[in-house]
Amino acid sequence: MPIAAAGAPRLISPNHHAQNRVRSCYPRFMPRSFSDDQIQEYLDSRPGWAILSTIDGDGFPHTVPLGYFRLGRDVIMGVREGTRKVANVERNPNVSILLEDGSTMADIRGVLLQGHARIVRDKSEALQLARAGARARGVPESEWPTAPRPGAAYIRMTPLRTVSWDYASSTPDQA
Numbered sequence: 602m603p604i605a606a607a608g609a610p611r612l613i614s615p616n617h618h619a620q621n622r623v624r625s626c627y628p629r630f631m632p633r634s635f636s637d638d639q640i641q642e643y644l645d646s647r648p649g650w651a652i653l654s655t656i657d658g659d660g661f662p663h664t665v666p667l668g669y670f671r672l673g674r675d676v677i678m679g680v681r682e683g684t685r686k687v688a689n690v691e692r693n694p695n696v697s698i699l700l701e702d703g704s705t706m707a708d709i710r711g712v713l714l715q716g717h718a719r720i721v722r723d724k725s726e727a728l729q730l731a732r733a734g735a736r737a738r739g740v741p742e743s744e745w746p747t748a749p750r751p752g753a754a755y756i757r758m759t760p761l762r763t764v765s766w767d768y769a770s771s772t773p774d775q776a
């Protein structure tokens with residue numbers, strides 16, 4: 602291998618530093634995956650915020666936190682009409698939703714859902730979703746919406762693939 606001239610960049614693997622950093626900072630553990638029931642339990646135990654990723658018109662990810670709730674297998678997120686995420690879903694329905702918690706490698710756990718999304722604008726369906734969201738948040742039935750909010754829409758995502766991890770219940774990597 603030729604010797605680099607003074608001041609010239611050294612030729613190393615693009616992942617050299619990342620590989621060394623991971624090896625030196627973290628024990629080699631393989632995270633446990635959640636069962637299907639545990640995934641549903643995890644999603645239902647964390648009402649609030651999730652991270653939605655859509656694809657912009659230029660091909661780059663557009664990632665934003667949004668409130669969510671689960672309805673059957675689907676994940677529902679309330680949005681405002683005219684936002685970039687709405688335009689992105691209309692152009693390309695492939696999205697991902699991420700939920701994760703923990704603060705160290707020893708206790709991180711999460712779920713990544715990948716699937717197809719659609720924008721819900723129909724007033725009747727939007728009202729049904731608004732009422733389902735109120736129920737999921739524990740709002741008393743007497744306070745559920747009677748009409749959809751003006752300018753509101755919903756992203757309804759049907760998961761096709763799910764990836765989960767739980768480092769809190771990990772096992773040593775035997776590889």
